[in-house]
Amino acid sequence: MKSVGINGYGTIGKRVADAVSAQDDMKIVGVTKRSPDFEARMAVENGYDLYISVPERESSFEEAGIKVTGTADELLEKLDIVVDCTPEGIGAKNKEGTYEKMGLKAIFQGGEKHDQIGLSFNSFSNYNDVIGKDYARVVSCNTTGLCRTLNPINDLCGIKKVRAVMVRRGADPGQVKKGPINAIVPNPPTVPSHHGPDVQTVMYDLNITTMALLVPTTLMHQHNLMVELESSVSVDDIKEKLNETPRVLLLKAGEGLTSTAGFMEYAKDLGRSRNDLFEIGVWEESLNIVDGELYYMQAIHQESDVVPENVDAIRAMLEMENDPSKSIQKTNKAMGIL
Amino acid sequence: MKSVGINGYGTIGKRVADAVSAQDDMKIVGVTKRSPDFEARMAVENGYDLYISVPERESSFEEAGIKVTGTADELLEKLDIVVDCTPEGIGAKNKEGTYEKMGLKAIFQGGEKHDQIGLSFNSFSNYNDVIGKDYARVVSCNTTGLCRTLNPINDLCGIKKVRAVMVRRGADPGQVKKGPINAIVPNPPTVPSHHGPDVQTVMYDLNITTMALLVPTTLMHQHNLMVELESSVSVDDIKEKLNETPRVLLLKAGEGLTSTAGFMEYAKDLGRSRNDLFEIGVWEESLNIVDGELYYMQAIHQESDVVPENVDAIRAMLEMENDPSKSIQKTNKAMGIL
Numbered sequence: 001m002k003s004v005g006i007n008g009y010g011t012i013g014k015r016v017a018d019a020v021s022a023q024d025d026m027k028i029v030g031v032t033k034r035s036p037d038f039e040a041r042m043a044v045e046n047g048y049d050l051y052i053s054v055p056e057r058e059s060s061f062e063e064a065g066i067k068v069t070g071t072a073d074e075l076l077e078k079l080d081i082v083v084d085c086t087p088e089g090i091g092a093k094n095k096e097g098t099y100e101k102m103g104l105k106a107i108f109q110g111g112e113k114h115d116q117i118g119l120s121f122n123s124f125s126n127y128n129d130v131i132g133k134d135y136a137r138v139v140s141c142n143t144t145g146l147c148r149t150l151n152p153i154n155d156l157c158g159i160k161k162v163r164a165v166m167v168r169r170g171a172d173p174g175q176v177k178k179g180p181i182n183a184i185v186p187n188p189p190t191v192p193s194h195h196g197p198d199v200q201t202v203m204y205d206l207n208i209t210t211m212a213l214l215v216p217t218t219l220m221h222q223h224n225l226m227v228e229l230e231s232s233v234s235v236d237d238i239k240e241k242l243n244e245t246p247r248v249l250l251l252k253a254g255e256g257l258t259s260t261a262g263f264m265e266y267a268k269d270l271g272r273s274r275n276d277l278f279e280i281g282v283w284e285e286s287l288n289i290v291d292g293e294l295y296y297m298q299a300i301h302q303e304s305d306v307v308p309e310n311v312d313a314i315r316a317m318l319e320m321e322n323d324p325s326k327s328i329q330k331t332n333k334a335m336g337i338l
Numbered sequence: 339m340k341s342v343g344i345n346g347y348g349t350i351g352k353r354v355a356d357a358v359s360a361q362d363d364m365k366i367v368g369v370t371k372r373s374p375d376f377e378a379r380m381a382v383e384n385g386y387d388l389y390i391s392v393p394e395r396e397s398s399f400e401e402a403g404i405k406v407t408g409t410a411d412e413l414l415e416k417l418d419i420v421v422d423c424t425p426e427g428i429g430a431k432n433k434e435g436t437y438e439k440m441g442l443k444a445i446f447q448g449g450e451k452h453d454q455i456g457l458s459f460n461s462f463s464n465y466n467d468v469i470g471k472d473y474a475r476v477v478s479c480n481t482t483g484l485c486r487t488l489n490p491i492n493d494l495c496g497i498k499k500v501r502a503v504m505v506r507r508g509a510d511p512g513q514v515k516k517g518p519i520n521a522i523v524p525n526p527p528t529v530p531s532h533h534g535p536d537v538q539t540v541m542y543d544l545n546i547t548t549m550a551l552l553v554p555t556t557l558m559h560q561h562n563l564m565v566e567l568e569s570s571v572s573v574d575d576i577k578e579k580l581n582e583t584p585r586v587l588l589l590k591a592g593e594g595l596t597s598t599a600g601f602m603e604y605a606k607d608l609g610r611s612r613n614d615l616f617e618i619g620v621w622e623e624s625l626n627i628v629d630g631e632l633y634y635m636q637a638i639h640q641e642s643d644v645v646p647e648n649v650d651a652i653r654a655m656l657e658m659e660n661d662p663s664k665s666i667q668k669t670n671k672a673m674g675i676l
Contacts, residue, residue, distance in 0.1 A: 186560070186624060186635045215505065215553040217520050286524060
């Protein structure tokens with residue numbers, strides 16, 4: 001039973017904590033918070049030992065009636081590995097300032113720069129390259145979404161070139177200080193966007209160009225893919241391949257799943273914790289091949305799709321499982337992933 | 339001075355009425371309305387004679403204190419050409435049921451089906467093919483937007499293939515019964531969308547595939563273009579060509595025009611009537627050529643970009659001007675188009 005800690009119990013951290021707790025070969029020793037907010041209170045209510053990142057603030061947690069077990073440094077001493085879910089840019093500082101000095105293995109999130117962590121991870125793309133490593137970054141939600149469907153397609157028939165236009169949610173549902181409210185924002189306004197190179201940190205030889213924008217929605221990202229194929233296959237071949245791929249769901253607009261809102265409603269009806277959709281949803285009707293080029297549309301739940309990848313990364317880095325498909329299967333079963 | 343009437347004084351109709359009125363070679367004889375709403379009242383206040391489509395409703399206009407000049411049929415008798423701006427599908431019925439029987443020339447909007455009208459129109463693509471014709475359809479706002487930039491690029495260096503992902507506004511600013519409010523909607527959920535074939539109704543030989551979706555915004559559509567070029571040019575060549583193309587504006591995100599909302603703010607500051615942006619706005623920073631493929635992002639003001647095309651279509655169909663560039667120049671000057 002490996003000991004895991006979560007540094008930063010926020011949007012991703014709280015989900016990874018629950019996903020780790022659901023496994024039978026690892027456990028959460030504790031989680032960290034900076035402020036005595038509702039998430040800190042609920043961490044304790046959910047049974048997690050709470051450690052604080054800023055020791056001077058202990059009294060504010062006491063005043064709020066939130067039980068503190070110790071400081072973040074005390075937590076880190078007890079771990080086999082830490083999953084760093086701190087805000088963008090903080091993870092890289094923690095690596096240099098803390099984890100490396102302690103000799104503690106650490107997993108980072110997609111907000112960190114690949115170059116600063118040195119190694120990126122996706123369960124389906126490069127699990128084997130991360131086995132036993134000390135530091136790795138789980139690629140962002142968008143990149144994870146691209147890898148999830150491009151990997152099996154590449155395995156099936158090879159990919160010459162990918163073009164993808166990524167229509168991203170402006171903010172997460174709880175974020176009230178971000179926009180846009182009523183605009184479409186090229187983000188970045190330059191082409192190609194950074195997402196293509198980010199995919200290449202785990203699918204090393206893929207020829208991919210991406211464009212990205214932000215729109216006024218909070219639910220999910222949506223991707224529009226155009227994939228030139230190496231060898232000839234049918235749409236049915238692609239459907240069959242995606243159907244047998246873990247963490248990918250073919251969903252039918254014809255059954256009322258006409259939008260990202262429909263996908264989220266589906267996740268609610270599945271009884272998922274926090275209404276999470278860990279799988280990438282592909283609109284079945286959108287799959288089409290014209291002149292050797294595959295077209296499809298998919299949706300990505302930005303708050304949760306990377307969560308099972310974090311669990312797999314723990315197994316790879318702690319050498320608990322050297323077969324990616326076995327880790328994926330184990331993670332999925334424990335989390336109830338379809 | 340040619341006599342023009344507007345059948346359907348709504349979003350497009352009221353703008354075409356003002357654009358025709360601004361020209362020195364044509365005039366508005368009258369406009370039609372079905373209901374005594376604020377647009378009917380303002381038509382009269384703006385000096386247009388109002389004709390009613392449903393004669394039985396005359397008393398309701400009287401009760402509302404809105405002056406009626408006559409019936410729609412009476413208006414049509416006085417015209418050299420009618421611009422039909424009625425809701426989607428009504429135009430084709432009017433063509434068969436009314437205009438053809440009267441022998442009245444008519445222009446339709448992009449909501450009508452190409453096959454039912456028989457001929458489509460874009461000022462830059464096929465003006466010459468519409469000269470003297472009785473019926474033509476100005477292609478939709480999205481198709482007009484694609485033609486505006488693809489035509490000059492095709493002229494400059496030839497186009498092998500176009501891929502476009504079109505992120506469309508969910509509703510116009512005044513429409514309160516349409517969505518989505520918080521979702522991304524593949525629309526259609528099948529690929530390719532109908533926009534590619536629609537472009538081919540005016541750019542006959544263009545190889546183009548399109549994907550389309552709806553997002554929760556009311557201001558403008560946004561297009562993401564990937565254009566494989568026939569011959570080698572530089573980004574500066576493309577910029578120069580687009581800069582000299584009428585009804586296309588290169589706008590800089592770096593100058594604060596970071597979104598469709600920025601473009602609309604710019605139109606306001608230009609002092610445009612109804613804040614219209616008749617030009618297609620291309621984000622200058624998005625222009626890039628990688629491996630012989632041109633990438634760019636553009637924004638389309640769905641309420642107004644087709645308006646100058648309607649004016650040019652009048653000149654072509656009434657054989658008032660056989661040189662497209664002269665009509666475009668004349669229309670633009672009268673409308674204050676950049």
